[in-house]
Amino acid sequence: MDDKNIKIVVSGDICINLLQWKTNSCVGNLNWQSYPYVHSDLKPGEALLLSKLIASATNLPIISPEIDYSNRLFPEEMLHSTSELGLFSVSGNKSDKDKVYRIKNFLGYSGPCSEIPKLLPIVNDDENADLVILDDEDNGFNSSEEFWPLALKSPNKKPVVIYKMNNPIGSNSLWKHLEEFHIENTIVVINADDLRSKGVNISRSLSWERTALDFIWQLNNNPSLSFLAKCHHLIVPFGLEGAIHYRNDGTSESRLYFLTNEFEGDFIKDSQGSMYGLLSCFTAGLAHNIVFGILNDENLNESISEGIREGIVYSQKYFIHGFGKNPEAEVCPNSDIFAEGENDFIYKEQIQDVVIRNSNNPNCRACWYIIKDKSSINLAEIAYDIVKNGEESALKFIPIARFGNLKTVDRTEIESYRSIKNLMLEYISTKNTVRPLSIAVFGTPGSGKSFGVTEVASSIAPGLIKKINFNLSQLQTLEDLNNAFHKVRDLSLEGKLPLVFFDEFDSSFATKLGWLKYFLAPMQDGVFREGDSIHPIGKAIFVFAGGTSSTFEQFCGEEIEDEKEQKYFMREFQSAKGPDFISRLRGYVNILGPNQTDENWDQLFIVRRAMLLRSLIERKVPHLINGKGEAQIDNGVLRAMLKVARYKHESRSMEAIMEMSMLTNAKKWEQSYLPSKEQLKLHVDEEQFSRHLMQDAFFSEKIETLAMNTYQKHEMLKADNDHKVPSKLWNNIDDDIRNTSIDQIKHIPDALHRINYDIVSVKEKASVIKFTVKELNTLGAYEHKRWCLQKKEAGWVYGKEKNSNSKTHPSLVAWEILPEDRKRRVIDTVKFWPEILADANFKIEKLKSLCYCEVHGLLD
Structure with missing residues (x-):
């Protein structure tokens, strides 16, 4: 900042962080030197850390509480935290040799048990502060008015206030004071997990649409959040990947900020350790832009918008840097995280934003897609662009979920796959599990049921998970099923995690859905019976892929409208132990495939087709993609492949049409290279396909x-x-x-x-x-x-x-x-x-x- 006259006050709860870590022992002959050397260092925490982060972000002097670290002796009544550090790879890849220190174990706090921890006064406090930043960790500051900044207590002073709140309740004294005297200029910052810890039901890491809509619904309907609805500005970060800005300053609007290639929780891997101060670093990015706005008479909303982007960037860079390679020698926080560098892995321009739909209509909430609001062109043009130029170019403003080789922008698929991924991650990390994780997958033949779930599983633990398939329609006896369980058990004993596909599990065996009852014990107890012997299966993931039912709702009979048919179905379903089977499932996925599943609700089918077609070109005929990444395909062929009403065998038909085309030595997929009408008839309505193919010619001649x-x-x-x-x-x-x-x-x-x-x-x-x-x-x-x-x-x-x-x-x-x-x-x-x-x-x-x-x- 060039102008040094702006005054910033930072205050709040006080904590001293004790860091401990081990290195190799000292070289020597003494007994103690044969043990690891334990290092320790003291670092600022809470408001002390926040003031340092604000100073580094704004490059301005900060008025705040101060403490002398030189003697390393602090009053016992002051709050302390203790953390054990460890070396973690920068990237999260275990083979990465570039390592920094981050928190390995948070050991807890020490402080006065019977009274409020010691707070510190603001040194040289100034009632004319332009910006006041408060760190309320609910450790006593919010009820200790004598430690509040003068700018808040002095009459007729109207500073901009950033209130970083840890415990979202509207009854503390500080909030009541801000609500009465400073609400117009107060920006409240609360971590999403702090809201969830209070019982606020906001989905995590499913889709950005789902998270945003859950938040809005909770804010509108949850009585415990009614005090937050009064905020003129409320900012809720979701992990290090996104945030929501709720406005009630005369304009009622909520805006989601998000990274397109990451969802909440994706950035930090389990193998990367943890860091305290991430929300403080986000707040520093926000403060940097608020200061810039004050200096330039900028609209507060514009300052907040840029501040959220910088907050996400700063917090990710702060985490990656950690405590550095030597916590004693390196300054923390490192000022480099607040400067844009050539080798940065993230830039604020990558962070997109969209206004969140505000509706209590459940149907409306279900059909809100970011891809619609972020695109000024129709879905057909987006689809053409995907095939021609690739997803990265066509969908750079849209959330894309990636699971290995699987990519999807369809919110329904994203939520289903991420739900399954979350279940698998939780299952893998759980010790001493006695039962398999059971998941059902439904879709029409050729829709890619096996591919999708396999890619999700492989993206989680490629070295651990091993896939094995059994088609129940081909098994003749219970002995065949027991042999299958033995193969699963053998894999488990080898130290692998079997990913077991039971294809066509809903096929008949003696009776309709006759196989279901034989899976109840393995699903519930993790064992199978063979004669008088009972065998444990071990840890495994069971995937039940439907053969006769294309959706979970169809399998359960929910799509039957006739009351008599519904009652008859339920009698059969209960007799086949269908409800017992469902009760043992922990999740399901309806695979949508390239065909439209519902004329009213499923409009993204053309985008799914485009992504599949682009993937097929890249994998099967990569020579048709030039050096600029552009697919060489005739417009008529492209239109026909994307707009034909139905593929008879779903994705298999799309793949077959490509394989039947003469493309081995082709430089462009021309219409003349397509198979004959007789061959096309196997996979599409050949007359309709041809009319899409020849549309340009038909139009030109008329x-x-x-x-x-x-x-x-x-x-x-x-x-x-x-x-x-x-x-x-x-x-x-x-x-x-x-x-x-x-x-x-x-x-x-x-x-x-x-x-x-x-x-x-x-x-x-x-x-x-x-x-x-x-x-x-x-x-x-x-x-x-x-x-x-x-x-x-x-x-x-x-x-x-x-x-x-x-x-x-x-x-x-x-x-x-x-x-x-x-x-x-x-x-x-x-x-x-x-x-x-x-x-x-x-x-x-x-x-x-x-x-x-x-x-x-x-x-x-």
Whole structure:
């Protein structure tokens, strides 16, 4: 900071952190020198640490409590914490030789048991402070008014306050004081885990949408958080990967800040140790931008937005640096974490933000997707971009979940897979487990049931987990099942964790769902019976993959609407021990695959197809991707692969069409390389596929006819309005007018994309749709702007009169100031598009919105 006149006061609870760590013994002959050498050092904690972090982040002098560390003797009534340090790899990879010290074990606190720990006064406190930062760890500061900064207690002083709160309750004295006198300028910072510790039910590490919506629901409905709803600014960090900013300062809005390639808890691996002070470091990033905003008279909301980004960056860099390679010699915190460097692994520009949907409608909450709000283009264009340029380029603003070779942006899949991942992680880390972890997976044949779960498991513990498959439809007797259990047991005895797929577990065995009852004991007790012997299975993950049911709901009969059918199903289901089987499951996944599962709710199928198609190209025909990462694929082939209504065998059909195409020596996937219609028929509706394939050709050959029909309808409309005979026919008009009409038709597909429509070639005359007034205005504005650009490129300029010789035209102005009669003429032309396209066997089809609630008016 250049201006050194700004005054910052930092205060709060006080703690001294004692760090201990071991190194190799000293070289010598004395007995003690044969043991590890134990080092210890004292470091500032709580408000003392926060003041140092703020000083490093802002490069400004800080008014705060001070303490002399030189004599290493502190009053017993002062709070102390003790932590054991260890060496951990910087990256989290055990083979990484670059190691720093972080916390290995937090041993606890020591301090006065019967009274408030000793607090320290602010040295040279100043009532005119511009920024007050409070570290309330609920260790006595919030009830000790004599230690509060003067700027808070002095009348008529209005500093900006950052209140870092550890215990989210609205009854402490400090909060009541801030609420009464400083609420307008107070920014409350609370860690998400501190909210959860108070029983606030916010999902963890499933999807950013789910976490954000849970938070908003809790804030709106949980009585214990009602005091926080009064905050003008509330910031809740979620791990080191994201944060939510809730505003109630006249604008009611909540905004999610997130990293697209990480979810809450992803950044810190179990093998990397831990660090205290992460929230303080986040607060330092926030404070840095608040100070910048004060110096530059910036809007507080803008300062907070940038501050959240810097807080995430600083806290991640703080964790990576840890206590350094030598905690005694290195200064902590290291000032390098607050400076942007060439080798940084994270930049604030990578952190995206989106306004969170605020609705109590459960359907609306279920259909909110960040991909919709972060994209100004429709899903079809996103899908084309994914295939052409890859996910990294097309989806750089969208959360992407990665599990080994599996990538998904579908919120439903992300939440399901991450739920399974969390279950597996918890299971692997649990000692002395006596029963397998049981998970069910459903999906249509070819949707990728085995692939998805395998990739999730492999991404967790690739060296530990070993996959083994059994297809129950091929087993004939119970002895076959026992033999399968023996193979699982053998793997477990080898020290491996078996990932056991029981394919088609819902197939018949003597009766419908006849296998279920034979899994109850292995699932519940971890044993199987063979004659009079009982054998333990050992630690294993059972994955039950459905063969006859494509969804969990279908397996349970929840999709049956007829009451009699439902009762009959439940009698059979209970007889087959279905409810007992379900009670032993710990999770399930519905694999969506490349086909649309629901016309109203599943709009991301085209993006799933695009990601699968891009993956197939990269794996099977990588020579079709040039040095810039661009896939060489014909637009017609791309459209047909993405927009055909259904693949008969899901992902297997997409893969088969590629394998049947002659691409070995091809430089581009041209239409001529596709298999014949007879072969395509095995996997898609070949007629529909061909019409998507040839759409550009169909449209191109009819452009002049479409232009003529549009021109003639417009001329007839003008004649009717003016009560005159139509002027020149198409064959007699000037070339300039003819070319303008043809050019307009060429751009109809682009224009329709602006209002979320597409053109589809069909066999018969399509029904004629009617544009809304809003859609007509959007199309008119687009068409007018396109016409103006075309005219200007040809050398035309604005003039009060149209003159072909001097190239002047009175309509060369912005749409907003175009005279109403000229606007009407443009819109009248656009009105004819549905009719003339339908006559030429082109259907105008609505590109689906992600939000069913918006389409059907269900938003609150």
